Amino acid sequence: MNTLLFLVFISGIFLLGFLGNLFFKRTKISDIFVLILIGLLLGPILNIIPQSTIAYLRNYTSIFAAIALIVLIFDGGLYLNFYKVITEIRNAFLFTLLIFILTSILSGILLHFVFGFEWIYGLLLGVIIGGTSSEIVIPLITKSSASDKTKTVLTLESAMTDVFCVVATVTIVGIIISQMANTKLIIQNIFSAFAIAGVVGLIGGIIWSKILRDSEEVKGFSYFLTLSFLFLLYATTEFLNGNGAFCVLVFGLVLGNASDLFKTFKMKDFTLDKTIHHFQTEISLVIKTFFFIYLGVIFDFKLINLEIILITLALVTLIIIIRILITKWLFFRHLEKKDKDLMVSMHTRGLAVAVLATYPISMGLNNPFSQKIVGISLLIILITNLTTTIYFFIIEKTLKKSENNKMGRK
């Protein structure tokens, strides 16, 4: 490959990620759609990246997915305040859990009975697509005209939902791999996978916080050392048959909440360096950009057929109907119509779905179902991005109009 072209390509992608991010901030139209589209153009549509290279890239999906999973879940943990999540907003928790469980189970049922999926794969797809995307919902909702309560609930939903999706997906993949019908063993295994991950993540997080606090040498290279340490923890956890992704989440939580945690345990104070947050933001953007373009590039149009399209449309409809029902039922009394509408509109899927969609394959489950899951997930991301954008636009516009009318009457 030509060196200059390669350099221009890399910087082009950086720039694209940056501009996409800006574009999203300004217009509230998610850049994910654009990024996947660029990947599709570069890869399967215009064949700018040759077929042989794409085939080669596909071999490395598991590695790319693992890195994206680690960096982005770590990011999620870092910014999540677990105390707040659990104590302050029981409502949001209930809302999220209900939506998540109903969406996954109903999707599973639909996939099994209508589209002939095996039960377990139906459920797997259901939990993969069961959650909204925090990186799209949070910026959208903070700048919307929703009430504070709605903002809090939706923000928490999108943050917590990632945890549910990760935990559920990993569990189901674990069940498929171990092929155990023995309920007791399944529960034991699930429990030990999370127990190991929780313990490794917790201990690792505390050790690492102490090292970051006390060692001057480490501070000089804090970011990449943290990443290396995280990689080691992930590998150790997986090696011990624990759940690496959950370990990463716990590690991120400990680091992000280190200040509070240390105070609780009466240890010497420590707050995570600002530079780590800054790097994490930059690195996350790069990983996110590359990952979405990558998903577009390796996308196999042969996977998309009428069946996949129908499944996707059915699932999107299901997602929206469930949201409408639960919003009406749970929040009927407290909220204005506008807020309920906004809650329904914030159903977009994002990065977590994309990462999790490749997870079964990365764990060695390569079969027609897991391949279909990738295609469906990608389509769902594209479509929900569109529907959320449009829905959101309409709500905000009608609001503006009615405000203008009121002003006019006055």
Next chain:
Amino acid sequence: MVTPIIFLLFFAGIFLLGFFGNLFFKKTKISDIFILILVGLLLGPIFNVIPLEIIELLRSFTPIFAAIALIILLFDGGLYLNFYKVITEIKNAFLYTILVFILGTIVSATLLHFIFGFEWLFGILAGAIIGGTSSAIIIPLITKSTATDKTKTIMTLESAITDIFCVVTTIAIVGVIISQSINPNTIIKELFSAFAIATVIGLIGGFIWIKMLRDIEEVKNFSYLLTLSFLFVLYAVTEFLGGNGAFCALVFGLVLGNASDILKTFKMKEFTLEKNMTHFQTEISLLIKTFFFVYLGIIIDIKVITLEVVLITLALVAIILILRALITRLLFSRTLEKKDQDFIVALHARGLAAAVLATYPINMGLNNIFTQKIVGIAFLLIIVTNITTTIYFFLVENRQKENNIKSVKKL
């Protein structure tokens, strides 16, 4: 097939190795470069932990890796140099580099011709290929040494300038061998335009980028990666226009690192580079450096090393050292202390430029005994000069320490 776990362990292991190597260097003054290259040699050609087909694949990406490493490490070098010192020292650095390069090439060619039976042109070709020090190796070493700023500036500049001489001369000589005609005019023109284009683009790019970093809020949030993207584009533009991209990266780094002073000189609104940015640069430099050296070890082909190649290499290393010592004495005996003169001689390690150029003649279709030998010589020379540089550097630093202790005791 590489599993994610192995890949993650590999990445974490290499980075930790770089981190501890760096610590080890700080404590002992023994450079970690050779250790990293050794790890690469063990992983690659010696124990074949990395399978052959992956090594072949990695080899085909050498120009890309070399470009990225050069860009980041020269940018790093520029960032920490003082602009005004560079302007005062550039004359010395040029003179030193030209003398070392030309004499080195001529003496090497003479030796190769008369003792080892090389044809003249191929002797000169070998001399030019191994004629320059490696900025990727010299800059990290010298910036952390106890040398004076003057020496640091000269050494950084030498390692940056020398690459250009090696590249231009090698390409020109291969052209002469292929076309069988000599035109010294073109060489001089090319050398001049390589520097001029790089300097102009680096300066203008640097100014534009300082303004962007200073004035646009959005850019600040992603300052590091955007800077890197901009730098990649500048490199590509420079190379496309026939300039030397690596030198452009050095100039760009120099402008950014001295932004505060430069803007004051031109009475523009003030700006100092963010701390975050230099911190990130330090981390990325370590990452790139570590991977680069391990990579260098992995791709070295030890099968091409024969007894003759060993003898030739040892003779060439001796010539390199003697010439450096003589020319350093000649140019700097009045202006630099003994310790700093020693530093200049000590830092003679060859790196990736030699590896890339060594395979250039064969890639251009010149496949004969001489060009095959050149590959072996260049690879072995990289290993040997890194060992000698490590030892020499350690001795100079150690003597310096002892002197300091003695002088403290005397007081």
